[in-house]
Amino acid sequence: MSIKKNILDGIRVLDLSQFLSGPHTTLLLAGLGAEVIRVDNPKTGTALAKTPIYYGKGGPSFNKRDETDLGIAFLKRCRGKKSVTIDLKSDKGHELFLKLADKSDILVENFSVGVTQRLKVDWPSLNQINPRLIYCSLTGYGSKGPDCHKKGYDITTQAMSGLMSVTGHAEGPPTKAGTPLADTISAGFAFSGILAALYHRESTGLGQFVDVSMVDTLFSLLFDDPIDCFEELGLNFQQGNRLVRFSPFNTYPTKDGWIVICCGTDEMWKRICEAIRKDELGLEENWSRMDWRVSNNEKVDDLLIKWTSSQLTKDALRKLEEKDVVVSPVQNINDLLNWSHLNSRGMINDVEHPQLGKLKGLKASGFPIQFSAAETGYKTPSVPSGTNNYEIFVDLLGLEESEYFKLKEESII
DSSP states (O other): OOOOEETTTTOEEEEOOOTTHHHHHHHHHHHTTOEEEEEEBTTTBOGGGGSSSEEETTEEESSOOSTTOEEHHHHHHTTTEEEEEOOTTSHHHHHHHHHHHHTOSEEEEOOOTTHHHHHTOSHHHHHHHOTTOEEEEEESSOSSSTTTTOOOOHHHHHHHTTGGGSSSOTTSOOOOOSSOHHHHHHHHHHHHHHHHHHHHHHHHSOOOEEEEEHHHHHHHHHTTSOGGGHHHHTOOSOOTTOOTTSSSEEEEEOSSSEEEEEOOSHHHHHHHHHHTTOGGGGTSTTTTOHHHHHHTHHHHHHHHHHHHTTSOHHHHHHHHHHTTOEEEEOOOHHHHHTOHHHHHTTOEEEEEETTTEEEEEEEEEOOSOOOSSEEOSOOSOOOOTTTTHHIIIIIITOOOHHHHHHHHHTTOO
């Protein structure tokens, strides 16, 4: 039997990113075994460590109480990564960075359009130094196009992509997703784009520029639904928890919680009717047809609400699952952390603090893809800015110790 190895062993990634979309991309690369090197500012370090909510020896807090309080975003998003500090605006720092770029495979950045040009670390500049470098840029609107210079956060790209216009209930306000999905979805697209570019490099020997727009990624997912036909069909853009192609397809209250019931075929509708003891509606001329149920969804929902409201969650689930209906409870974070299934798949990980070790009250997700012949995951905790300066600058780049300490005294590293 072959020994499992990390898929990206030997691949070096420079991480110039901030906040969430870039750091999540490089977290995924680290999970496949890439050597990810954060490049932090020597004067400020990484903003993630200084951003609430914090976690330290006193547990979670909105306010920084002592030196052990570090941003939870830092503790989660920087796992499995190294860190160096370089002043990119200084001539010596810029020169040092170019040497590091020459020895790297991938660079990830999520600056606003134009910043990398001003810092002289843009794709055309680095491509001349290292033609094999894969350069991934994540921005709100992409690196080109009339609106490429607009600044964007997760919520603004949810708004601009149209996602907020279709999220929530009819007549309600525009609503964002409950977590910053624009950032994390874009990170997933960037991750796949980088892997595709690595595959392409195998045959061509050349790197390339990977341009990821948060608006593009959300729009590509959103527009699978025929929302451009909703007005003509008299449909509200906001459908709540419904899916307009199927009925029933919604959340339903029970005596002690909520469940989701999904019905994708008329045969499954018959089984739902058996479970709720309305067998005749599974065979009735109208109720038995998906097109009729979609057009009369309120009647279908009213029927199911009347039944689910009389059931405990566990009983409703059991009766529907016995009939092979697609159904689930609506789980909260406590349910998830205690769910044996997620735990068995290694998706609930301890979070380590660089000073305190494993934290009892804080967890993070594991790597979300499993391979039969490769290891994944995060072997090291998040480390403070500059932790790996000596290793990278002296051992990798070959700086003389005297030069290393001089650069450190000058706050260039």
